[in-house]
Amino acid sequence: MAAWLNDELNHELEDPAMVSMLHAPMAVGMFHLASFFHNMDTMPRLLSPEQAEEMAFNLESFLLAHLVLTITCQTELAFVLFDIRPKFHMMSHMVLDVRRERQNPKYAWCFGDEDYMHHVATLARMTHRNTTMVRVLERLRLGLVQQLVFLCGLA
Numbered sequence: 001m002a003a004w005l006n007d008e009l010n011h012e013l014e015d016p017a018m019v020s021m022l023h024a025p026m027a028v029g030m031f032h033l034a035s036f037f038h039n040m041d042t043m044p045r046l047l048s049p050e051q052a053e054e055m056a057f058n059l060e061s062f063l064l065a066h067l068v069l070t071i072t073c074q075t076e077l078a079f080v081l082f083d084i085r086p087k088f089h090m091m092s093h094m095v096l097d098v099r100r101e102r103q104n105p106k107y108a109w110c111f112g113d114e115d116y117m118h119h120v121a122t123l124a125r126m127t128h129r130n131t132t133m134v135r136v137l138e139r140l141r142l143g144l145v146q147q148l149v150f151l152c153g154l155a
Contacts (some may be wrong), residue, residue: 029065040106052102
């Protein structure tokens with residue numbers, strides 16, 4: 001990812017001094033993001049106060065490096081390479097949750113929920129507005145039955 005980012009910057013910017021100005025925050029951000037994911041994979045479900053603080057610190061440091069890159073690109077370089085996205089907002093909530101709940105996000109956060117909601121919205125668009133709730137529930141139930149039949153080898 002760092003190599004792609006460096007290539008992207010070299011492609012966008014002609015001045016090597018400008019590119020090197022971004023290397024430090026990129027390195028800091030990558031280090032802390034990698035540390036955060038390492039912590040997620042190696043730490044238990046319930047975290048000690050020290051583990052929770054380490055995990056929150058790494059994610060918070062990544063977010064701060066991301067902000068530095070965003071602001072630098074927009075103000076100094078006059079282009080938007082690093083944009084604030086919904087995942088950034090979600091990660092800022094994750095920092096607060098880790099500190100408050102002391103639970104490993106690996107066991108609590110699920111990006112699959114977004115896919116599931118997209119699936120439900122697709123089903124809802126295929127129904128009449130007066131019967132949407134009933135029809136979506138029926139179709140979801142039918143899908144679950146089909147999966148169960150398949151998993152049990154009955155089909």
